[in-house]
Amino acid sequence: MFSDYLKDISWERTTEAIYSKTDADVRRALAAEHCTVDDFMALISPAAAPYLETMARLSRRYTEERFGRTISLFIPLYLTNSCTNSCVYCGFHISNPMKRTILTPEEIENEYRAIKRLGPFENLLLVTGENPALAGVDYIARALDLAKPYFSNLKIEIMPLKAEEYERLTHHGLNGVICFQETYNRARYNVYHPRGMKSRFEWRVDGFDRMGQAGVHSIGLGVLIGLEEWRTDVTMMARHLRYLQKHYWRTKYSVNFPRMRPAENEGFQPNVIMSDRELAQATFAMRIFDHDVDISYSTREPAAIRDHMATLGVTTMSAESKTDPGGYYSHPQALEQFHVSDERTAVEVERALKRLGREPVWKDWDASFDMMAPQHPAQP
Amino acid sequence: MEKLVIAGREFGSRLFLGTGKFSSHTLMQQAIEASRTEMVTVAMKRIELENSNDDMLQHILRPDITLLPNTSGVRNAEEAVFAAQMAREAFGTPWLKLEIHPDPRYLLPDSVETLKATERLVKMGFVVLPYCQADPTLCKRLEEAGAAAVMPLGAPIGSNKGLRTRDFLGIIIEQAGVPVVVDAGIGAPSHAAEAMEMGASACLVNTAIAVAGDPVAMAEAFASAVEAGRMAYEAGLGTVAEHFEADASSPLTAFLDEE
Numbered sequence: 001m002f003s004d005y006l007k008d009i010s011w012e013r014t015t016e017a018i019y020s021k022t023d024a025d026v027r028r029a030l031a032a033e034h035c036t037v038d039d040f041m042a043l044i045s046p047a048a049a050p051y052l053e054t055m056a057r058l059s060r061r062y063t064e065e066r067f068g069r070t071i072s073l074f075i076p077l078y079l080t081n082s083c084t085n086s087c088v089y090c091g092f093h094i095s096n097p098m099k100r101t102i103l104t105p106e107e108i109e110n111e112y113r114a115i116k117r118l119g120p121f122e123n124l125l126l127v128t129g130e131n132p133a134l135a136g137v138d139y140i141a142r143a144l145d146l147a148k149p150y151f152s153n154l155k156i157e158i159m160p161l162k163a164e165e166y167e168r169l170t171h172h173g174l175n176g177v178i179c180f181q182e183t184y185n186r187a188r189y190n191v192y193h194p195r196g197m198k199s200r201f202e203w204r205v206d207g208f209d210r211m212g213q214a215g216v217h218s219i220g221l222g223v224l225i226g227l228e229e230w231r232t233d234v235t236m237m238a239r240h241l242r243y244l245q246k247h248y249w250r251t252k253y254s255v256n257f258p259r260m261r262p263a264e265n266e267g268f269q270p271n272v273i274m275s276d277r278e279l280a281q282a283t284f285a286m287r288i289f290d291h292d293v294d295i296s297y298s299t300r301e302p303a304a305i306r307d308h309m310a311t312l313g314v315t316t317m318s319a320e321s322k323t324d325p326g327g328y329y330s331h332p333q334a335l336e337q338f339h340v341s342d343e344r345t346a347v348e349v350e351r352a353l354k355r356l357g358r359e360p361v362w363k364d365w366d367a368s369f370d371m372m373a374p375q376h377p378a379q380p
Numbered sequence: 381m382e383k384l385v386i387a388g389r390e391f392g393s394r395l396f397l398g399t400g401k402f403s404s405h406t407l408m409q410q411a412i413e414a415s416r417t418e419m420v421t422v423a424m425k426r427i428e429l430e431n432s433n434d435d436m437l438q439h440i441l442r443p444d445i446t447l448l449p450n451t452s453g454v455r456n457a458e459e460a461v462f463a464a465q466m467a468r469e470a471f472g473t474p475w476l477k478l479e480i481h482p483d484p485r486y487l488l489p490d491s492v493e494t495l496k497a498t499e500r501l502v503k504m505g506f507v508v509l510p511y512c513q514a515d516p517t518l519c520k521r522l523e524e525a526g527a528a529a530v531m532p533l534g535a536p537i538g539s540n541k542g543l544r545t546r547d548f549l550g551i552i553i554e555q556a557g558v559p560v561v562v563d564a565g566i567g568a569p570s571h572a573a574e575a576m577e578m579g580a581s582a583c584l585v586n587t588a589i590a591v592a593g594d595p596v597a598m599a600e601a602f603a604s605a606v607e608a609g610r611m612a613y614e615a616g617l618g619t620v621a622e623h624f625e626a627d628a629s630s631p632l633t634a635f636l637d638e639e
Contacts, residue, residue, distance in 0.1 A: 028616060034554040034579075038616075056632035246557045249520045277636045308635045 001209050002243055003202040011185050015232045021045035030054060035289045040238045043285035044231050055284035059313040062291040070359045072316045074123035077111055078325040079103050079143055083129025085196035089260060089268040091337045092129045102135055107330040108143055112150040114329035118320050119346035122363035124151040130159035130197055137165045144172040153365040159197060160207030166214035173370060176218030177211050184236030185228045192227055212248030219244065219251050226260030226270030234282050238289055254294035254316060255286060276305060287313040299340035306342055307352050319349040381610055384581055386559050387507045387528040391418045395606040396561065398586025399440060409439040411589055415599035421448040421477045424467045450477035457497035464501055478510040487537045491518050495525060502526030511563050514545035519552045530556065531584065533564035538587045540567025543574055553579045569605030576609025577617060
């Protein structure tokens with residue numbers, strides 16, 4: 001399990017190592033055929049800042065080699081904002097006195113139909129707060145069943161589950177799971193996640209092993225930029241990625257590192273601000289480190305940044321997202337989890353990508369493969 | 381230099397030696413000593429299993445050397461399992477270099493049979509080091525089956541051609557969760573150094589030493605090359621500088637300067 005591996009890795013020493021990277025370390029990393037995590041640390045270090053253009057060129061080259069000139073598009077659907085956690089930065093915080101919604105099966109289908117009217121979306125991400133009693137595995141299984149006639153690729157971003165629960169959901173058409181560790185700083189994790197199931201760092205971080213053991217096809221990692229030193233957090237995520245790739249090598253991986261905006265919600269203000277240049281540096285570094293990993297940008301990022309980065313390393317994007325449950329049809333006025341920066345419609349995003357010489361890909365999976373695919377043996 | 385660990389056993393040297401093709405047992409013994417190796421593979425077909433005083437074996441056995449019997453000569457998984465059991469009995473060791481090459485010309489490993497045999501032998505308690513194609517997927521499958529290390533080939537066995545499978549070895553090394561021992565095809569110390577610089581855990585050399593003009597001197601040359609390559613890997617190689625001069629203009633990232 002990754003938590004065992006993490007015990008031997010010091011957050012402070014990792015941070016120090018990143019900040020002591022030199023020009024020579026950066027050059028070595030840029031030239032490496034197979035980057036190590038150490039190389040990645042050089043690429044996101046301040047020492048690499050003068051090489052941003054070189055990194056952009058490499059990142060674009062590797063991206064085009066592996067993905068061509070395509071951007072995969074998906075749309076999230078929030079099923080509920082009901083949540084038993086108290087994450088200090090989140091709009092769905094348990095003590096936030098807001099109206100809680102759990103979409104009914106009828107409402108869920110209405111949302112699916114409404115999404116299909118926005119664009120030919122085939123990649124759907126189902127999102128929930130963490131409420132195992134009211135929106136647990138049965139509820140998710142139902143939502144997946146209902147989604148099948150409308151979408152060919154189904155992912156979830158919900159509370160971490162047991163391996164057998166993930167496996168059960170794969171029989172309901174689940175193709176992928178996204179989970180945000182938010183921060184890998186063990187000592188500070190509970191400052192942000194004081195109560196609820198999410199306060200259990202190990203249970204969350206080992207969730208990725210459980211996904212791997214359950215044979216989930218696609219696993220998405222994520223850190224929330226704004227909590228802790230971003231360089232250290234993305235380095236830890238890079239380590240986690242390598243660890244998972246070694247253990248669950250049949251799985252496809254994606255990474256997310258959205259930036260929390262200042263004044264995004266009334267209460268919590270980010271401790272760390274990542275500039276646009278730094279976001280670009282982290283993105284290029286990730287691509288140079290791993291030519292194949294899917295790098296995903298959400299609508300948290302502004303349109304201009306998303307458009308430029310779509311040609312330089314990003315490979316997956318959401319479009320026209322609503323981050324409130326039922327936001328597409330049933331409850332258009334509910335409270336959002338976070339504010340989206342890119343408010344363009346899916347059609348506008350598609351048009352912009354085409355102008356940039358990028359092919360928007362709506363569908364790159366077929367549900368019939370799910371029936372053909374043999375169950376992979378559980379991996380250690 | 382970091383110690384190599386395979387199946388819990390530590391090795392001070394990252395050079396493994398094969399024992400075929402030497403012109404005499406005495407010369408082989410001297411080459412083994414000069415190489416400072418701690419792991420020597422021997423074809424069980426060459427040994428008189430009934431005779432505990434086998435002449436060849438007497439020239440190999442030493443307290444600091446792990447004997448790695450190999451199954452060279454078997455053609456499928458079934459024969460390999462049989463041979464492995466004989467080897468365990470005769471040599472008193474569960475360590476095994478699994479070699480299955482049904483083709484007598486190029487001695488290329490049979491991937492399907494090698495995987496099958498690995499699965500079975502691991503269950504029987506063997507420490508299995510399979511000789512295999514430089515196939516990254518196969519190497520992950522062997523690892524899952526419980527192989528203690530993988531031994532992908534650099535080039536056809538005995539060809540001395542060096543790392544013809546370089547790109548695939550790079551992927552294997554990057555992905556592996558067990559030690560990667562480059563086996564077969566290493567014809568010169570520079571080839572071994574190159575493999576070690578890439579991050580291979582060890583090299584297995586036989587023909588290049590056995591048929592050298594002076595096998596003992598060549599064994600020593602390989603010992604130095606493997607050590608140098610490993611040290612270079614651990615030290616972190618420098619790069620060719622000219623690709624990465626700072627750019628005067630920044631057409632791709634200029635948008636980041638806009639307000």
